[in-house]
Amino acid sequence: MLGPMADHTTTDSEGQPVSAGTSVRVTHIHDSTVAPLSQLERDRVLSMLGEKFEVYEVDEWGQAWVEKWGASGFRVGSRPPRIQIKPRRPFAPADEA
Numbered sequence: 437m438l439g440p441m442a443d444h445t446t447t448d449s450e451g452q453p454v455s456a457g458t459s460v461r462v463t464h465i466h467d468s469t470v471a472p473l474s475q476l477e478r479d480r481v482l483s484m485l486g487e488k489f490e491v492y493e494v495d496e497w498g499q500a501w502v503e504k505w506g507a508s509g510f511r512v513g514s515r516p517p518r519i520q521i522k523p524r525r526p527f528a529p530a531d532e533a
Contacts, residue, residue, distance in 0.1 A: 444494040454500050458491045462502065480506065 445455040454460065462484045470478045489502035 444496060444498065446494050446498040446500050454491055454494065456491055456493055458500075459488060460491055460500070460502065461486065461488045480504075 443455065445453055448454050448460070449463065463486075465482060465485060470481050473481065483506075484502070484504055487504070489504065491500045491502055493501045495501065
């Protein structure tokens with residue numbers, strides 16, 4: 437990253453607050469997000485479904501970014517509303533988030 441970022445926040449699909457560092461699970465990827473991608477890129481993005489990530493940035497437009505690194509070194513960034521995220525509640529076991 438090129439410099440310090442402002443502390444932006446957004447909300448998930450249930451209205452829960454999300455900020456950088458929030459642990460989230462990708463619960464939905466809209467078809468229009470993957471439609472223009474190659475089959476390889478589509479598979480990589482869709483592999484994020486159901487997985488947990490840490491939000492690394494909420495940008496100035498309120499879009500939360502997560503990323504996934506694969507064995508081949510690929511990086512996938514995603515942002516709502518096309519990808520809905522759900523933060524893990526402190527009282528919920530990690531596997532239920």
